[in-house]
Amino acid sequence: MTDAAPETRRGNAGEVFLAFLRLGLTSFGGPIAHLGFFRTEFVERRRWIDERGYGELVALSQFLPGPSSSQVGFALGLLRAGPLGALAAFSAFTLPSAILLVLFAFGVSWFDGPLAQGALSGLLVVAVAIVAQAVVGMARTLTPDLRRALIAVGALVLVVVVPGSLGQIVAILAGGAAGMLLCRATPDAAVEPATFRVPRWAGVVALSTCAILLTGLPILAALVRSPAVALLDAFTRAGALVFGGGHVVLPLLEAEVVAPGWVGSDDFLAGYAAAQAVPGPLFTFAGYLGALAEPGPGGVAGAALALVGVFLPGFLLLVGVLPFWDALRRRPGAQGFIRGASAAVVGILAAALYDPVFTTAIVDGPTFALAVTAFVLLVVAKAPPWAVVLLGAVAGVLVGLG
Template sequence: MAQSSTVAARSTVWEVFLVFLKLGTTSFGGPVAHLGYFRAEFVERRKWMDDREYADLVALSQFLPGPASSQVGFGVGLLRAGGWGAIAAFVGFTLPSAILMVGFAYGASWFTGPIGDGLLTGLKIVAVAIVAQAVWGMARTLTPDRPRAGIAVIALATTMLLVGSVGQIAAILLGALGGLIFCRTSVDDRPDMLRFPVRPAVGITSLVVFVVFLIVSPILAAATGNGGVALFDAFYRAGALVFGGGHVVLPLLQAGVVDPGWMTNAEFLAGYGVAQAVPGPLFTFAGYLGAIADTGPGGIWGASIALIAVFLPGFLLLVGVLPFWNTFRRHPWAQAVLRGANAAVVGILAAALYSPVFTTAITGPGPFLLAVVCFVVLVAWKLPPWVVVIIGAGGGVVLTLH
């Protein structure tokens, strides 16, 4: 992936890898919580970008199929250290949970029993504090006036009324329209604040490769009868056809691996349960499925095929769109659209804070109190997120044992 001559890498590949490895080890709670962890690390702590830049990348990732939080991480790595930085970000963020999920496929049944249940409870509660901090911080920056605050509220309502990725996409489209109508009073004096090091030719090539894999893989799988190709095709289609990532991909994965008889539904659900308790992207669930599938090489090689296939389409689409995104956002009308879309992102995150984050984690006074404690030490005491993870996990064990 070539780097533009106008953009210099501002971090080493090794630095990007280590930052994302830490996030991949400590970011519990699913894709919405991951966006909160990312904001805390890249906007607040490291100052790699500001809230507007971050929200731009989040909005773009919400538009595209694939794992939204991983696409945001991939984009941050690309911005900071070019193509190798993007790969380092992906590997660092994905590796911890992938190792845990493949380990479970080999029979390591972690996160079971009272202590395991308590850890899972605490990690869900931590996600409430992390997402709440992200919503609070982004709201102050991205909804500073009445029009954008109103757009955020409309986006929140839209996301809650239209469940799933349809609601998220509709909310961003409505936010973009609202920005175009109500947010054209000022022109951003930094229209080129995110200049991704991807040339148009590379972007077009990525889009072509995306389409070729989508069309050729099922044909090749049917023609050859090769299990590895069939495995790649099933996971590539799942990654290519899901918006928002996270739990939305589960029905596609279930249809891809259970319906053909590659595993039982009980095996599928057992892996899904463990995927709730590990950090990093939920898409690493594919590693477990690839390792135990009755087709393909199985084991580590099967897991590798499944992991590459499920993440690849989202990254190809992101790289394909980024060079044209740079051109798009130079125009004053486009800046107005982005202001509205960014305000909508706040509403989307606020809706996700309520459901599923709050509704699944806060089941009584004890969990609510622990969530407040985590929020206070995160926002007022400004402790790093990994410390809050430890506090929340320990508190969850205490709540479960009592």
Template sequence: MRGNAVEVFAAFLKLGLTSFGGPIAHLGYFREELVVRRRWLDDHAYVDLVALCQFLPGPTSSQVGFALGMMRAGWLGAFAAFLAFTLPSALILLAFALAAPAIGGPVGTGALHGLKIVAVAIVAQAVWGMAGNLCPDRERAAIAVAAVILLAFAPGGLGMLAAIALGAMAGLALGRGEARPTGGHVAVPVSRWMAVGVLVVFFALLVLLPLLAGQSPALAVVDRFYRAGALVFGGGHVVLPLLDAEVVQGGWVTHDAFLAGYGAAQAVPGPLFTFAAYLGAILAPGPNGVTGAGLALLAIFLPGFLVLVGVLPFWDRFRSGAAARSLMRGANAAVVGVLGAALYSPVFTSAVAGPRDFALALAGFVALTVGKAPPWLVVVLSAAGGVGLMLLG
């Protein structure tokens, strides 16, 4: 049964205000609200859609939401789902970015320091969990380690891209994927001609934006955030090293401000990609503020949505092939290495200045992995711990 964009917006606004815990938790919230309670689709179709979005680059939960909105109410429904799920956390992080310069004194400075430290715990948890899921054998563990070694000698965006590409090639050479029949069809109305056109736009922007970036500051912002969004495989946390390479190493944002915002992003509901709104608001020189936040936010989400629409008509045939599965296994293993390298630099080296900082980071990691504490609670407690460390001197 078809719905309308207003219904979709209301459903996803509720999810945008209450969906804490990261992409995997978001998918659970979506299933409970839209499959179990509202019955927009059945479990089989939902699992098929999730499999598609996990295979693609981009923010998995936002891609699933975009597709669910499209299935329910067409293109208007897709955009309604995106806006409603994204705006709450984006507005909170924008407000934090605008207020951060006014935060001072031992309490404010300590809280910001605690946010940098909690980023260590959260990224370490992501590496730990992803390594267990994506590197369960010696071959894929070796790919992850090779990615770390490569980035030790070739840090930055090109090194990350090379690590993922070489990981994919290694996965294909190892040939551990198995062909299997598909289980259902993702029923989203996109023709093959439209899909091909959208894929052309996706790759054209990836090639042309770097060539046009020098013509205006706004295009430079769009270029860097679009490239980061286009190369994210394996989960939202992987955007951290990509954004660091684009805006921190590019001299637009300081390490301290970057990590403080990343820590704050863990305490809000909704997609982690809204971290881009915070970064866009504090860019130097500019555009920044509300304009920079809007440009960064749209640019980082756009490639994931373009590639999603572009592969929909071809997905059932492609995902059943052994070669495709082998490529993605190798690429995902390399992604673990990319995130592991980022855990050391810039996350650990920029946040941990001594044994007290390390103890607070370790306590946060244990709370997340062993205590199963919600990320927002660990963020709040780490900010309080940072204040305590500052007062102790």
């Protein structure tokens, strides 16, 4: 029940780790699909946050640079179990794909052949059903009236006309502005939002640390001429400049490691292809590049530096903004903006459901039939997502062999 009140008790880091580890092993399909998996697990099943709070969190992640789905997961862990919960959520969701891609950098490949490709095709089809379920469920709560439904449609049109992260940011801003005009006095105004319990001093420290890293690392890299510092600087810069996460980071990573000759273009493309075949955040592609990059320590140490660099700025910005966000969204004047921005998120997800999720995965009649079957299992039969993911992989192999 998505309209039920969220749980009020606090959890522990172990609980958060196990919940996100399962998602880290089964969440295929990219950042939009990850948001669908998170909603199913933490809004519907575990009720750690309600639908409105989740919509606000997704909207906030679209504003900030960094890996959007990982930022949402980090915030959910923070909400449930504090700082240790945030670290547990990040580690569990990220480690499976990071380990697989680092192994791939060492020459271990499990991503070739008809069986692997068939399973990947089936997993991408299941992602269509997961995102469709999320769009339908969020629309019920975040666009309950004509005004907010029209805001969602407007956002959808805008991101279709202006693709990429720019269109998403403009759509959320426009949705918020429309919400301030049209949605200031709606019945949900009294709903108490989720509180992340981040003190303002911690937010200031996080923002200051992010600023120091972005300004200090280039200077330090030029002074000490250390390959490790140069590697950390390159990936920190890439992680701090990308909005929306996912595939948007690829040109930035290519500019940082291929252009200077740290990683060959063939190796870069091979790693990108492998990153499509693993669950979890696409930003873990940085671990593969860090393991191969020259200069740099290479291997596991290089992978660790690259992963820290690409994820850290987005998390610092999130922690820095959250205490001010908590205070701001309680003001009456901000409520209309939040409702409009949350409605715009529904439109953005609906647009992404078509392209790239649907257009990538649904290539013929059998894949369409599998997507409909997965959707019915999730929505009507209330089947657990992990079971539907497993079914999709097996069905994809069978379709590929047929």
